[in-house]
Amino acid sequence: MKVCFESVILVMLLSLVLSAEEAQKPGFRGKIIPKPQEIQQGDGMFTLTEKTVIFVRPSTSEMKAIGQYLADFLAPATGLKLKVKSPWLSKLSGIVLEIDPSRKALGDEGYVLTCTQKGVxxxxxxxxxxxxxIQTLRQLLPVQVESRQQVEGVEWTVPCVSIKDQPRFRWRGMLLDPARHFLSKEFLFKYIDIMAMHKLNRLHLHLTDSQGWRVEIKRxxxxxEVGARLPNFSGKTGEGWFYTQDDIRQIVTYAAGRYVAIIPEIEMPGHSGAAQDAFPEMLCxxxxxxxxxxxxxxTIEIMEGVLAEVVGLFPSPYVHIGGDECNKAGWKNCTRCQTRIRVEKLKNEExxxxxxVRRMEKFLNVNGKMLVGWDEILEGGLAPNAVVQSxxxxxxxxEAARAGHxxxxxxxSHCYFDYYQGPKESExxxxxxxxxxxxxxxxxxxPEELTPEQSKxxxxxxxxxxxxxxxxxxxxxxxxxxxxxxLAxxxxxxxxxxxxxxxYDRLGTLLRRLDLMGVNYRKPDVMRVK
Structure with a gap:
C-alpha cells in the first residue's frame, strides 16, 4: 500500500517527541484513548515486580477470570508470572480488582482506578x-507492555494517579463483513483484542449476503454447501469459507472474555442471493x-429455522436482520407476493x-431476542420493539428516537470505514x-433536533x-x-x-502500542492547523 512520505515522517517525529517526553517526565503516562472523564496526577510511581500479586474481590469465577486475563496479558513482555489471589492481603504489594456494589453511579462499565506507590x-x-x-492500566504502563516477547531493560512502572471514568454510550461498535470476503476466526480474535483495548463493546458480523453464507445452520x-462456495466479491471461490457452529462458540466465548458482544446479522429480505441459490423456492x-x-x-419457514439456531449460538440479546436495500421490483411482478399483499390487506410493497420484519421480530421476541435493522425498516411502519440502525x-x-425506539x-458521513481515508491515488x-x-x-x-428525553x-x-x-x-x-x-x-x-x-497528541502513544500488537493501521496525515 502506498503511504505518503509526510505520513512516514510524522510517525517518526511522534515517536521521537514521545521518547523525549518520557525521558523528561518519567513519572507520568496519561495519554489514554479513549480519554477518561476525570484524571488527576499524583507523585511517584508503583513498580511491578515478581512479588506483585493480583487480588480479586469477590472471589467469583468471573472475577478470577478477569484477574487471570491481566496476569496473562502482563506475562509475555514483563516476564512476570503474577499470581491471582483472594482475599486481599493488605501487607502485600499488589493490584486490587474489587467489585463495590455501592458504586452504582458508575453504571455497568464505569470504574475508579487509583495508583499509589504501594499498588493499584x-x-x-x-x-x-x-x-x-484494566484497559486503562495497560495504557499507563510503558508501551513495551504490548510486546508478546519478553522485553529487557524496562521498568514496569505505573504513575501515581486517580481516574474516575465511565462511558457516555452503552453501544460502541464495529462491523466486519465476512460475507463479501471471508475473514478467519483467528483474525476475529485479534480484532476483538484491538477493540477491547479501545473499550469498544459490540462486534457486528455481517454473516450473509448475495456473495456468501458464512454461518453453519445444521437443519x-x-x-x-452452496452459499459458502459462491464467488466472493473478488470473484474467487474456495472451500470452507464459513464458520462452523463450534467456530461461532469459540468466537463468542473469546469475545465475552473481553466484554465484547457478538451481534449476528442474517440479512433479509434483501441481499439474500446466497440463501436463494441454496433454496431456489425462495425466489419470486x-x-x-x-x-x-x-x-x-x-420462505418464512426457512428464515425462522435459521433464526432458531442463531439465537442459540449468540447470547447477545440483539439479532440484526438487515432490512436494507431490498429491491422490491420482483415483488410487484410476483403472484405470490401480490397475493400476500391482498390477503394481509397491505397497501404496497413497503x-x-x-x-x-414484524413476523421475524415476533419470532425473535418469543425467543428472548430483540430485532435490529437498518433504517429502511421504518418504511411501511416500524416493528413494535425494533432497534433502528441509522x-x-x-x-x-x-424518526425512530422520536417514536421511542x-x-x-x-x-x-462519519461511520463508513469502507470509504477512502485520503486521496484516491495514494489509497x-x-x-x-x-x-x-x-x-x-x-x-x-x-442529533440536535432531539429533546433531552428523546436523546436517551x-x-x-x-x-x-x-x-x-x-x-x-x-x-x-x-x-x-x-x-x-x-470512534472509540x-x-x-x-x-x-x-x-x-x-x-492527536495522545494518538502517537497509541500507535506505538498498535505497532507492538502487529496492527496494520493507516499512518495518520499531518495534522492541519485550524
Whole structure:
C-alpha cells in the first residue's frame, strides 16, 4: 500500500517527541484513548515486580477470570508470572480488582482506578468496569507492555494517579463483513483484542449476503454447501469459507472474555442471493435474485429455522436482520407476493417488507431476542420493539428516537470505514466517498433536533467496514484504525472538552502500542492547523 512520505515522517517525529517526553517526565503516562472523564496526577510511581500479586474481590469465577486475563496479558513482555489471589492481603504489594456494589453511579462499565506507590486499585460496580479499568492500566504502563516477547531493560512502572471514568454510550461498535470476503476466526480474535483495548463493546458480523453464507445452520446444511462456495466479491471461490457452529462458540466465548458482544446479522429480505441459490423456492415467481419471496410460506419457514439456531449460538440479546436495500421490483411482478399483499390487506410493497420484519421480530421476541435493522425498516411502519440502525444520514435515527425506539447511529458521513481515508491515488481501492480521521473524531451521535428525553434512545455509535474491497484481515486493520480509535473516543468520552489537537497528541502513544500488537493501521496525515 502506498503511504505518503509526510505520513512516514510524522510517525517518526511522534515517536521521537514521545521518547523525549518520557525521558523528561518519567513519572507520568496519561495519554489514554479513549480519554477518561476525570484524571488527576499524583507523585511517584508503583513498580511491578515478581512479588506483585493480583487480588480479586469477590472471589467469583468471573472475577478470577478477569484477574487471570491481566496476569496473562502482563506475562509475555514483563516476564512476570503474577499470581491471582483472594482475599486481599493488605501487607502485600499488589493490584486490587474489587467489585463495590455501592458504586452504582458508575453504571455497568464505569470504574475508579487509583495508583499509589504501594499498588493499584480498580473498583467498579460490575465486572465489565473492572475489565475497562484494566484497559486503562495497560495504557499507563510503558508501551513495551504490548510486546508478546519478553522485553529487557524496562521498568514496569505505573504513575501515581486517580481516574474516575465511565462511558457516555452503552453501544460502541464495529462491523466486519465476512460475507463479501471471508475473514478467519483467528483474525476475529485479534480484532476483538484491538477493540477491547479501545473499550469498544459490540462486534457486528455481517454473516450473509448475495456473495456468501458464512454461518453453519445444521437443519439447512445446503446454506453453506452452496452459499459458502459462491464467488466472493473478488470473484474467487474456495472451500470452507464459513464458520462452523463450534467456530461461532469459540468466537463468542473469546469475545465475552473481553466484554465484547457478538451481534449476528442474517440479512433479509434483501441481499439474500446466497440463501436463494441454496433454496431456489425462495425466489419470486418473477424471478429476481437477492430479494426473498415473502409471499411464499416456505420462505418464512426457512428464515425462522435459521433464526432458531442463531439465537442459540449468540447470547447477545440483539439479532440484526438487515432490512436494507431490498429491491422490491420482483415483488410487484410476483403472484405470490401480490397475493400476500391482498390477503394481509397491505397497501404496497413497503408494507409487505414491514409485514415480514414484524413476523421475524415476533419470532425473535418469543425467543428472548430483540430485532435490529437498518433504517429502511421504518418504511411501511416500524416493528413494535425494533432497534433502528441509522445509516442513510441521521433522519432515520431521529424518526425512530422520536417514536421511542432505541437507535444506533452509523451515518455514512462519519461511520463508513469502507470509504477512502485520503486521496484516491495514494489509497487502496475503496467503495467511494472520503472519511478522514478528523471527521470521525468530530462526529456527534446525538442529533440536535432531539429533546433531552428523546436523546436517551440513542444507544450509541458504530463504525461499519463493508467488505466489497476488503479481502484480507490486514486490509481490514488498515481501514479500521486509527479511525476506530477516534470512534472509540466518540462513544466513550464526554462531549464537553473534546479536542482534536488533544486527541492527536495522545494518538502517537497509541500507535506505538498498535505497532507492538502487529496492527496494520493507516499512518495518520499531518495534522492541519485550524
Amino acid at each position: 486499585t480498580i473498583t467498579a460496580a460490575k465486572p465489565a468496569g473492572i475489565f475497562y479499568g 439447512y446444511p445446503g446454506l453453506v 415467481t418473477s424471478p429476481l435474485r437477492n430479494s426473498l419471496c415473502i409471499g411464499n410460506d416456505r 408494507e409487505l417488507q414491514s409485514y415480514f 445509516w442513510r444520514g441521521v433522519k432515520g435515527g431521529i 432505541d437507535v444506533i447511529m452509523s451515518p455514512t 487502496p481501492r475503496a467503495i467511494g466517498g472520503n472519511l478522514t480521521l478528523e471527521k470521525v473524531y468530530d462526529y456527534e451521535p446525538v 434512545y440513542i444507544m450509541g455509535v458504530q463504525g461499519n467496514l463493508w467488505g466489497e474491497y476488503v479481502a484480507t484481515g490486514s486490509h481490514a486493520e488498515y481501514m479500521s484504525f486509527p479511525r476506530g480509535s477516534a 473516543e466518540v462513544g466513550w468520552s464526554v462531549r464537553e472538552g473534546k479536542s482534536w489537537a488533544d486527541f
